[in-house]
Amino acid sequence: AQSVSQHNHHVILSEAASLELGCNYSYGGTVNLFWYVQYPGQHLQLLLKYFSGDPLVKGIKGFEAEFIKSKFSFNLRKPSVQWSDTAEYFCAVTAGRTGFQKLVFGTGTRLLVSP
């Protein structure tokens, strides 16, 4: 069965600091990879996704993620965080090219950006 690991449960950064959140998955076949964000009091929103092609994926709000197949990783990055990036970030994976794509989530990383 697929699983997703997020290494950092809580991250505290100052504004303008660079961000990298780790995500590793376990599945040997074809995967689709996602980062979702949940701002305080709001619902899960898609930040970015990787299905195929360029392993460096750019998402909304200046976020990007790199799929490294050999490392089973899909780390999220942002060069300069803002206070408004304070949220919980979830890495998720679906497996296979056909069939119903249930998402398997990591435990999430709470990011606090101090002004």
Next chain:
Amino acid sequence: EPEVTQTPSHQVTQMGQEVILRCVPISNHLYFYWYRQILGQKVEFLVSFYNNEISEKSEIFDDQFSVERPDGSNFTLKIRSTKLEDSAMYFCASTLAESDTQYFGPGTRLTVL
């Protein structure tokens, strides 16, 4: 931009009572999902639904759970006899195509006393 909506935002119930959580998926979407997140734990898949039938369900989704699409817009999750451990945030999601991005609703926080 179209959104998935869920009602109620918060439901408090007594153990053993039935609850129905409601979702209105994005109007042209065809695939529907329920997930839940127990406080402090990861978001977990419960069930997927397409063409008026369950396509996949997790071990969590036992006989106490059921889903229904009673009309062209609503997608409901029913828990027949709630237990304390059913307390969680329940998220509905929908997609247009089976391998497409899932769009989530804001969730219903269920508290079982």
